Amino acid sequence: MTNNCVFCAIAAGEIPSFKIYEDENVLAYLDINPFSNGHTLVIPKAHSSCLLDSSDDSLAYVIAAVKKVANHIKTVLPCDGFNILQNNGAAAGQSVNHLHFHIVPRFGGANDNIEFCSQKGDMEELKKLAEKLRMI
Ligand code: AMP
Ligand code: ZN
Secondary structure (H helix, E strand, C coil), X not given: CHHHCHHHHHHCCCCCXXXXXXXXXXXXXXXXXXXXXCCXXXXXXXXXXXXXXXXXXXXHHHHHHHHHHXXXXXXXXXXXXXXXXXXXXHHHCCCCCCCCEEXXXXXXXXXXXXXXXXXXXXXXXXXXXXXXXCCC
């Protein structure tokens, strides 16, 4: 397998995929374990492992393709909304170490669970954290 990377192998055509979009730099195909109907992955063809390992130019190209594919999915499927998900590192749930953006179509209704875990913020703690993290 190319690079020992399953998504490089898909980009090289060594592994089949349910391709829905392709140009010289990017590929989009259905996720084989979908969160929802139409769950799609968009990858750069050139290998980079995650967001921080990718050039700004490559990211700009890929996110423009994500927009194009998401717009198409929303129109053709159709869906009411969609989440863009992009995991970095095993702690964040990244299981394939080739940069990819998930497009997860959403349909509303009781069965479409879009809950993320959140807890009410402590304003003092948030103030301290903002001071620690501030870049400007
Ligand atoms: P992540 O957890 O963000 O690394 O997402 C990796 C995604 O790739 C998972 O949702 C998998 O279901 C999906 N996946 C793994 N192998 C394939 C494959 N051969 N074709 C399509 N999707 C895949
Ligand atoms: Zn790869």
